[in-house]
Amino acid sequence: MGTEIRAIIRRRVEENELRIVPIMVDGTRLPALIADYRGFELHDAGNLQEIASEIVGQRLPVDLAWQLQQKLHELANSSLPKDNPLRILVCPKCASPKLDVRKDYDGYSDSQVYFAICHECGWGEAKKAIET
Numbered sequence: 001m002g003t004e005i006r007a008i009i010r011r012r013v014e015e016n017e018l019r020i021v022p023i024m025v026d027g028t029r030l031p032a033l034i035a036d037y038r039g040f041e042l043h044d045a046g047n048l049q050e051i052a053s054e055i056v057g058q059r060l061p062v063d064l065a066w067q068l069q070q071k072l073h074e075l076a077n078s079s080l081p082k083d084n085p086l087r088i089l090v091c092p093k094c095a096s097p098k099l100d101v102r103k104d105y106d107g108y109s110d111s112q113v114y115f116a117i118c119h120e121c122g123w124g125e126a127k128k129a130i131e132t
Helices: 002-014 045-056 061-079
Strands: 099-106 111-118 124-128
Touching: 045 061
Parallel strands: none
Antiparallel strands: 099 111, 111 124
């Protein structure tokens, strides 16, 4: 354990952005090298949200959700065709990745349309393709 702690401390000195958040799974006291860092005792799954909030530096669930949603939009924008107005990678209802997303001609609107259907919960949506 001493080697691991020294390596992390050395890395913390070199990379100022690195955060050290000790998580204790039993009653063992923190070693002297990291005793000044705020840590958490993991008693059960009940305090996992508190630990996650501390690690990412957010306090409110809405802040964490906003940060995750922003990342999801970035991923969608970097990996989906530019004319796809749906901008989704997982189902917005159940979060399943089992989506069927396709572009097809819609005779009713006389335009190209993106259709998305979730194979887990049945959610679906259709939007006209963006003209480029």
